Amino acid sequence: MHRFFAPDIEVTGVLPEEEAKHCARVLRLAEGSEIEVIDGKGNLFICELSEANAKRCAVNIVSKRYIPSHWGCEITVAIAPTKNIDRLEWMVEKVVEMGVDHIIPIACRYSERKVLKTERLHKIAVSAMKQSLKTVLPVIDELTPIADVIGAEYQGQRFIAYCDREIKRYDLIKEYNKGGNVLVMIGPEGDFSKDEIHSAISSGFVPVSLGESRLRTETAGVFACAAIHTINQL
DSSP: OOEEEOTTHHHHOBOOHHHHHIIIIISOOOTTOEEEEEOSBSEEEEEEEEEESSSOEEEEEEEEEEOOOTTOSOEEEEEOOOSSHHHHHHHHHHHHHHOOSEEEEEEOTTOSOOOOOOHHHHHHHHHHHHHTTOOBOOEEOOOEEHHHHHHSOOSSEEEEEOOOTTSOOEEHHHHSOTTOOEEEEEOOTTOOOHHHHHHHHHTTOEEEEOOSSOOOHHHHHHHHHHHHHHHHHO
16 A cells, blocks of 8 residues: 655645645555555555546545554664765665654754755655654754754663774673663764864763764764664564
8 A cells, every 4th residue: 555644634634736746646555545655754555546637636534544664762873974965865765764753954163064944854854754664754854053962851862873993982882771761973074073072971971883984974974873773673
């Protein structure tokens, strides 16, 4: 059954314009067809198309079921956007497929990208959510100064992953407590500055390594998310 995203489906009873075009023009679904609709808040609706054309697809809701995220904890990835935006978009797609609750793009001292438009990241997240059969859409923040992330209250474990070997690091896989809420902060291509690392550690972040290999920023984000999921599945 085809799946669509409509955050206000219970209120409006119609698919958003882009989803309607895909439903009627690309998939050529007709009135009477059954579809799945998710609202990004954990709800899955079985619906019947009552109107189907490229400009408007209206539905009758047949059933509703709440399906929470399967990993049972809150996973947050705070990451410096890459100079090549395609790499960040790839990371967003992959962590959403695996399962993530919150993505925070962060602005650091050595960040090569100072401006970020998040509209496309949201579209990629929606597509990945549908493809991976999830019902909850992760929150994607606007570009946020690293100091705001370091200073914000967080109910869970906080880690800062970096490459600087002069400042002691621990192993993320050994430090993370299975089942707990977690925030992992990943730096830019030029790494975090020493001041940023020390500030995070002073605020309660645990300094960690993601292994012996030096990973690209976007690879580090995917690795951290995958590591948390792997630990929680053991």
